[in-house]
Amino acid sequence: MKNQAITLILAPLQGFTDVTYRNVYARHFSGMDEALAPFISTMGQQRLKPTRIQDVAPERNTGCFIVPQILGNVAEDFTFLADHLYEMGHKQVNWNLGCPHSKIAKKQRGSGLLLYPEKIDALLAGIIPNMKPSLSVKIRLGRRNKDEISALLEVFDRHPVDEIILHPRTGEQMYTGSSDLDAFEKAEKASRHAFVYNGDITDMASFNRVRARFPHIRRIMIGRGILANPFLAEEIKGMDSGDQARQLERLRVFHDDLLAGYDKIFSGPGHLTGRMKGFWSYLGPSFDNHKKPLKKILKATTIPAYTDRVKAFFDLSLAFNPGRPL
Ligand SMILES: Cc1cc2nc3c(=O)[nH]c(=O)nc-3n(C[C@H](O)[C@H](O)[C@H](O)COP(=O)(O)O)c2cc1C
Numbered sequence: 001m002k003n004q005a006i007t008l009i010l011a012p013l014q015g016f017t018d019v020t021y022r023n024v025y026a027r028h029f030s031g032m033d034e035a036l037a038p039f040i041s042t043m044g045q046q047r048l049k050p051t052r053i054q055d056v057a058p059e060r061n062t063g064c065f066i067v068p069q070i071l072g073n074v075a076e077d078f079t080f081l082a083d084h085l086y087e088m089g090h091k092q093v094n095w096n097l098g099c100p101h102s103k104i105a106k107k108q109r110g111s112g113l114l115l116y117p118e119k120i121d122a123l124l125a126g127i128i129p130n131m132k133p134s135l136s137v138k139i140r141l142g143r144r145n146k147d148e149i150s151a152l153l154e155v156f157d158r159h160p161v162d163e164i165i166l167h168p169r170t171g172e173q174m175y176t177g178s179s180d181l182d183a184f185e186k187a188e189k190a191s192r193h194a195f196v197y198n199g200d201i202t203d204m205a206s207f208n209r210v211r212a213r214f215p216h217i218r219r220i221m222i223g224r225g226i227l228a229n230p231f232l233a234e235e236i237k238g239m240d241s242g243d244q245a246r247q248l249e250r251l252r253v254f255h256d257d258l259l260a261g262y263d264k265i266f267s268g269p270g271h272l273t274g275r276m277k278g279f280w281s282y283l284g285p286s287f288d289n290h291k292k293p294l295k296k297i298l299k300a301t302t303i304p305a306y307t308d309r310v311k312a313f314f315d316l317s318l319a320f321n322p323g324r325p326l
Pocket of ligand 1: 014015039099223251
């Protein structure tokens, strides 16, 4: 089998890859080795939000090895949350230094902190020796421009981080443009730390481009590409996902299981259909001639309308043809 030496990591996608998704996905698809859970914010005054903590409870995360992620910029709040996660059983936590959203960045959290390498330096000095788990970081090239990474890498070189997950875009770019492989190469070469590649892998061609360019990188993270094509990890690992008919059937059963999982959690049709429509916005475009039937699903406001339209969509037996740009 191909690419057995590669560790595939499911990217954190807030609003998508929560424990319900991770467990259902792991029941239906193979090839993914680990997952980084969507971020948990520090809350100040040493408080914890139970629903967010529950997402990473080991007894609920039976399908896949996970690492929790923390979003924050106060050392004491960070170590408080990290130690709580350690007591729950997590030996490593990840620091979110990549979230691009301006509301978060303005508060000097996520990619907003990348403008302040000296603050990151002080935070790492305050966090790492004072918490029980070890730390990895997830970063972008910078907040405003990709040269900001040089000063950041010097900072990380001074601290014992486990690995650096780099999504080679700037924060302000959000998801526009494309992942900058040249900038990834430059950063990886300049750092003493191990790197994880993350960004824009949607099919074998984009995966192979990254592999050919960075043959020594053994840990690769994929997010939106898995939502668009849940078979992608199997394909990368050289597993047989079945023919078109089998794949359609697998997607249908996966969908129904996901819907049942969220039905237990969300109250009200708006929440449930809203969550499911999010998945369709990535999965739907992977089918040929998806436009009209997908639009119908995305316009459903009641659960019966939603389920009828999903059934109609699958009954069309459209060709599943993933790999379109995200
Ligand atoms: C809807 C959405 C939610 C995300 N949530 C998180 C998050 O909680 N933590 C994080 O570090 N990155 C988050 N990201 C960024 C992804 O983890 C990943 O870095 C990015 O999508 C690029 O990888 P991809 O091209 O494989 O999707 C999010 C991205 C999207 C689109």
